[in-house]
Amino acid sequence: MTDALTDDGLRAGARDPELFSLVYRTYASQVLGYLKARGVEDPEAVMQEVFLAVLPRLDTVSGGLGGLRTFIFSVAHARLVDDHRRQSRTPVQLPFDADLDQRAESSAEAEALERVSPQEVLALLQGLLDEQREVLTMRLVGGLTVDEVAAVMGKSAGSVKQLQRRALTRLREQSAVKEYVAP
Structure with a gap:
């Protein structure tokens, strides 16, 4: 398993679906936990975005397992920052509560x-x-x-x-x- 996640293994198998599956199985739960802990609105969707960004760039990773982990979590952090920025710009949407509606105009x-x-x-x-x-x-x-x-x-x-x-x-x-x- 770890042989495929070395620098040479990543470069050689960068387009191999089995390698990507291995990377995903190894790090997905950790990335999901990180995103949930940091308050991402839809952590599963953001996790998918992280791995979609990681896949085409696997051949650029260096540093073995540590480098791969750093790369994945740097992408996850960038997506987390994007999500927090989006949340701060999006107004809070609350459900309509007729009891709280104080408009006095009649129909x-x-x-x-x-x-x-x-x-x-x-x-x-x-x-x-x-x-x-x-x-x-x-x-x-x-x-x-x-x-x-x-x-x-x-x-x-x-x-x-x-x-x-x-x-x-x-x-x-x-x-x-x-x-x-x-x-």
């Missing part, structure tokens, strides 16, 4: 519901075709997705989108006529 849906009485909403919905009313009710009141509405109604997602578009267009037209006629 467009809430504002619309405040402006229009329930009776007016029912009157507007009565002016729609049954399928259009069904789609809007499930989408807006029920909060279902297009795919969920399609499954409930036994229709394709495209036909549900079309029904929704036509229903909203019809509601806009009704509102425009109401505003025009209103005193």
Whole structure:
């Protein structure tokens, strides 16, 4: 084993997959431990980068086992520094917590519901075709997705989108006529 990891062995077998496999098996766990201990975000991925950088340069290593170990860990250290620099430039990403969200703006849906009485909403919905009313009710009141509405109604997602578009267009037209006629 150690004969292959001498200067002559490294130069002679630099492109030999078995030599690389030997180097990897010998040092991978040590490199991984080093990267984990130093706080690398994804130590397994960085370890792979280290050995991908080492492979094409095995024939340049001198100093036998000590030189090879030094070379591998110098590459690992460089990748560690790169990872720490990347982490320092990348903002911390935290998951969204609705309980901590202090924005006070209401949604467009809430504002619309405040402006229009329930009776007016029912009157507007009565002016729609049954399928259009069904789609809007499930989408807006029920909060279902297009795919969920399609499954409930036994229709394709495209036909549900079309029904929704036509229903909203019809509601806009009704509102425009109401505003025009209103005193």
